[in-house]
Amino acid sequence: MKRKEFLRELKEELRKRRDIETEEVLFYYDELIQDAVDNGENEEIFIINLGNVREIVRRIEDDKEFVAEVKKTNKNLLNDAFSITVKLIGYAIIILAAIVLGSAAFSIFVSGISVVFASIVRMLFAGPLDLYGYLALLGLALIGISLVVFSVAVVKWFLDKAKPSLLTIFRNTKEFLNRKGK
């Protein structure tokens, strides 16, 4: 197998895993093979010795977990460095943010739904309209739909961002309640 073919296979294998930096890996192997050839090695033999692409990708993937672990331990160290007070204030702010954001998103969601509902009702039951009337109602319904989508997106975004903290709060509260119960 020649370099181009190997790189194509590797690319295909990498494309199946979205969380690996494809270009970086391809670049590395491209450079490696060209350096080997410049150094007088046989291209095909060198490529055979690289092993099959699935194995290569698997190794990178195994290591990804390690990288994630390193990041996590670093974060834990940082957390430990914070005093409990700071943490509690932080959690209070997160909970407050959750309540405020949640109710705002909820009201936007409800108003979105009602706008859609109102325009549908108007279209169905309020007798014939001219073209502009229908268009206006359609526009209104679309505005309603976008409000709904927007509110859901906001909540989802917040949950994604705050998920680790929220889970910690949840776990701590549960522990606290359990201890009280005993």
Add this chain to the structure above:
Amino acid sequence: MDSQQKKGLLELMVLASLKYEDSYGYIINQNINDVMEISESTLYPILRRLEKQYMLETYQTIYNSRVRKYYRITKEGLKKLKLSEDDFREVKKIYDFILR
């Protein structure tokens, strides 16, 4: 030697191979292969891991009208290397005792 142990040693070998001069993938591989036999595809995850841990940094140069990525050891990497060198001196004493 078991693979976990080998992995840890490989990291240190990469750092050690960059202690005095910057280098690139193919040559790092060759240097290490003189001592411990590894396949070429073993090295990439290790280089990347060291880079993510800020032990190595990279820069690119043009060679033969193509780009080549060079690796350079950072202060952090040198610190790690120094620590392990101290460890190894201790371990070496123990091995010397066992193998005497």
